[in-house]
Amino acid sequence: MGELANCPNCGELFVKGAQTVCQNCFKEEEAKFEIVYDFIKKKKNRTATMNEVSEATEVEKKLIQKWLRQKRIQPGSFPNLTYECERCDTQIYEGRLCLDCAETLQKDLQQTDQPKTLKEREDENKREKVYYNVDKENKWRS
Template sequence: MADLANCPRCDKLFVKGAHDVCPDCLKQEEQDFQTVYEFIRKKKNRMSTMQEVSDQTGVEKHLIQKWLKQRRIHPGEFPNLTYECERCGTQIYEGRLCLDCAGDLQSDLNEETRGKTIAEQEQEKRDKQVYFNVDQENKWRN
């Protein structure tokens, strides 16, 4: 079932599907993408930074970052187009986190997993312990 949403760019109501903006803004974003891509394709502009591309094309940095994250612009071809790690702000080429933050997150997850397994082992020990209660009054009754 499709969801109704307000476009984050123009606040127009639209049916949210594969795209996160309304059809009119999507057309504008595609035109902006073509502008950026034509700019960075030129040999003299391939080493441009995010700020330089944004200034020269008039396209907002967050849109260029969006295309980098979507891999529509490949960072291997344009090495100075980077964006910030979502956790610490370090400049990165791909993904959402830098290698340091990803490593920290992975080690935290491993610790949590180890903690859960220890807790699960303790619970299993408790579950295996069986206590019998003998009712003294009804002990010999059938």
């Protein structure tokens, strides 16, 4: 069962599950989707850019990007419908990151996963040790 949430568009309370917005906003989004899809499926509009589609249909770019990410609009059929990489703003067709940013992230993750050398582990163990001493009254102190 879904969790209770406020709609990010209108603030109305709804049960969040497969839908990320309330029922009323979902219906509005579906109507906008139909407008956008009817526009881009025409042969003359298949090469339209994100800005051109947004201006012609009066639908926000953010919503069109959402449909591209959900694969409701296939980027292979509409080659100029791109959106920005979340890290560097390069135009991409799918996902959240461009190939360069994804590779950089992958390399960074691999570096942190590398096993440590024996010397690095010994140095780390030395830093983690806690020494205790006993005072005159035989009480432990750290």
